Amino acid sequence: MPIRNILNKTSDWLGGDGPHHQIVVSSRVRLARNIQGVSFPGWAKKMERVETMERIRPQVEALPEMGDAFSLPCQELSALEKQVLVERHLISREHAARGAGSAVVMNRKQNLSIMINEEDHLRMQAIRSGLQLKAAFKAVNKVDTELEASLDFAFDPNLGYLTACPSNVGTGMRASAMVHLPGLVLSEQVNQVIQAVNKIGLAVRGLYGEGTEALGNLFQVSNQTTLGESEEQIIERLQKVILQLIEHEQNARLSMLQHRPTTLLDHIGRAYGILKHSHSMASKEALNLLSLAKLACDLEFYPEAWRVAVDELFMETQPAHLQKGSQQKLGPEDRDVLRARIIREKLAECPSPAGEAVLSRIPKAASTKRKKAAGDDLLEG
Amino acid sequence: MLCDVCKTANASVFLTQIVDGKMQKVNMCEACSKERGVTDPTAFALADFLQGLGGAQEVEQLGGGQPQQKCGTCGLTQMEFKKTGRLGCSDCYSTFADGITSMLSGMHKGSSHTGKVPERLAKRIERDRLLKELQQHLKKAVAEEDYEEAASLRDRIKELEVVV
Ligand SMILES: [Zn+2]
Numbered sequence: 001m002p003i004r005n006i007l008n009k010t011s012d013w014l015g016g017d018g019p020h021h022q023i024v025v026s027s028r029v030r031l032a033r034n035i036q037g038v039s040f041p042g043w044a045k046k047m048e049r050v051e052t053m054e055r056i057r058p059q060v061e062a063l064p065e066m067g068d069a070f071s072l073p074c075q076e077l078s079a080l081e082k083q084v085l086v087e088r089h090l091i092s093r094e095h096a097a098r099g100a101g102s103a104v105v106m107n108r109k110q111n112l113s114i115m116i117n118e119e120d121h122l123r124m125q126a127i128r129s130g131l132q133l134k135a136a137f138k139a140v141n142k143v144d145t146e147l148e149a150s151l152d153f154a155f156d157p158n159l160g161y162l163t164a165c166p167s168n169v170g171t172g173m174r175a176s177a178m179v180h181l182p183g184l185v186l187s188e189q190v191n192q193v194i195q196a197v198n199k200i201g202l203a204v205r206g207l208y209g210e211g212t213e214a215l216g217n218l219f220q221v222s223n224q225t226t227l228g229e230s231e232e233q234i235i236e237r238l239q240k241v242i243l244q245l246i247e248h249e250q251n252a253r254l255s256m257l258q259h260r261p262t263t264l265l266d267h268i269g270r271a272y273g274i275l276k277h278s279h280s281m282a283s284k285e286a287l288n289l290l291s292l293a294k295l296a297c298d299l300e301f302y303p304e305a306w307r308v309a310v311d312e313l314f315m316e317t318q319p320a321h322l323q324k325g326s327q328q329k330l331g332p333e334d335r336d337v338l339r340a341r342i343i344r345e346k347l348a349e350c351p352s353p354a355g356e357a358v359l360s361r362i363p364k365a366a367s368t369k370r371k372k373a374a375g376d377d378l379l380e381g
Numbered sequence: 382m383l384c385d386v387c388k389t390a391n392a393s394v395f396l397t398q399i400v401d402g403k404m405q406k407v408n409m410c411e412a413c414s415k416e417r418g419v420t421d422p423t424a425f426a427l428a429d430f431l432q433g434l435g436g437a438q439e440v441e442q443l444g445g446g447q448p449q450q451k452c453g454t455c456g457l458t459q460m461e462f463k464k465t466g467r468l469g470c471s472d473c474y475s476t477f478a479d480g481i482t483s484m485l486s487g488m489h490k491g492s493s494h495t496g497k498v499p500e501r502l503a504k505r506i507e508r509d510r511l512l513k514e515l516q517q518h519l520k521k522a523v524a525e526e527d528y529e530e531a532a533s534l535r536d537r538i539k540e541l542e543v544v545v
């Protein structure tokens with residue numbers, strides 16, 4: 001299948017309706033595997049990398065899951081195509097930068113993607129919408145079992161699957177969920193929650209932006225360790241923590257509706273005004289305003305039908321996605337203008353947020369008791 | 382556990398990173414971590430931080446062997462492993478086993494794999510495990526002078542060793 005067909009289609013998991021999809025955007029599970037006795041991609045000579053790729057790629061393409069796959073060596077993809085795949089989280093930024101001897105194979109639904117010769121010989125990932133870590137693991141685990149029949153994976157009885165970086169050894173698995181936490185950010189509880197999650201050996205980082213900045217209030221929660229626990233145990237632990245995160249986020253939202261309704265209405269109303277009327281918008285501003293629009297959808301300030309439009313805008317306003325739909329080369333300023341126009345046009349018919357109507361349905365603050373501090377229960381498990 | 386910076390408050394932020402081929406750990410209380418701008422331990426550059434902090438513990442030197450020690454399969458040296466923190470091939474794990482084992486125990490939840498096993502190896506691994514167990518029983522039987530038990534254990538071990 002030509003890559004154009006893939007790029008013009010939105011990813012299956014993006015517009016998804018998986019469990020808890022309001023707060024958990026997507027779940028993803030990645031497995032790292034290597035061929036026994038063959039140099040890892042980072043250390044192998046170019047010739048060796050090409051040989052390994054030629055050995056692995058036909059096996060991956062032959063998978064029943066890859067019946068309608070797109071499969072290409074990295075150097076045959078344009079910089080723009082690679083960037084689009086990075087923005088969709090289908091390949092890593094590192095993989096996009098790799099040259100000869102690396103390839104990517106992904107299915108039409110874009111919920112299964114396999115990188116050949118990334119940091120390890122194989123990086124296989126399954127993505128699902130909402131909180132579906134178990135389903136994602138099941139899918140990628142099946143692929144792994146199918147491939148081990150024809151590929152001799154490096155495995156040590158004591159250390160498990162052997163990987164280029166010792167931090168992945170054991171299961172070679174990284175399970176993660178992308179969560180949207182505007183309530184915890186707005187109520188300034190998010191750092192406390194992140195620290196609690198870090199303490200139990202899970203990593204939390206902002207999805208967009210550098211360092212500690214989390215643009216769009218989107219965070220990625222994942223396991224940090226891969227050795228000493230089974231795949232199921234790791235996923236179980238992550239799942240439990242994410243369910244607690246969801247609860248904290250919901251409490252934070254309810255608490256804002258009850259105790260700071262004016263602040264909340266003001267944030268959401270201003271976001272609506274700017275999204276609908278601006279003529280130039282940087283990526284950072286767009287992510288933060290779209291996050292508020294997404295929150296407003298969850299709180300039923302907008303009719304449910306608008307959710308898809310808002311979710312799609314998160315992806316459509318990324319730099320490579322903007323460039324993809326344009327004939328000429330865009331500079332940063334052109335992109336900001338185009339971004340504002342796409343948002344304006346997409347939300348043109350979106351009605352004003354129905355804040356007051358929603359607030360009138362919220363129970364009075366006195367009737368609900370305050371929950372314990374966010375993050376405390378994360379440490380109990 | 383006390384904070385490595387102020388050495389008075391209880392630590393609640395734990396950082397572990399590989400810096401210059403050595404695993405470094407720093408534990409900080411909430412106040413000190415805030416003061417130093419640590420809000421995301423995974424994104425925080427421990428290297429910069431350590432230069433201004435004498436109290437950090439150097440947990441483990443990567444690899445105990447000679448810097449010139451080389452992997453027979455891929456040719457990666459101990460030095461190169463130290464520099465990048467990446468191994469050259471799966472056999473490197475046995476070449477540099479000493480250093481890696483101690484490094485892993487500080488990095489992960491446990492030191493041995495309890496998850497999935499490739500089907501092809503599952504049988505062999507189970508046999509090896511059983512063999513080890515029987516050999517321990519045998520030792521014990523001999524020590525207790527239970528020669529009948531020892532003889533039967535020897536037979537079972539022999540049987541298992543034949544099947545490869
Ligand atoms: Zn302190």
Ligand SMILES: [Zn+2]
Nearest residue numbers: 452455470473
């Ligand atoms: Zn090696």
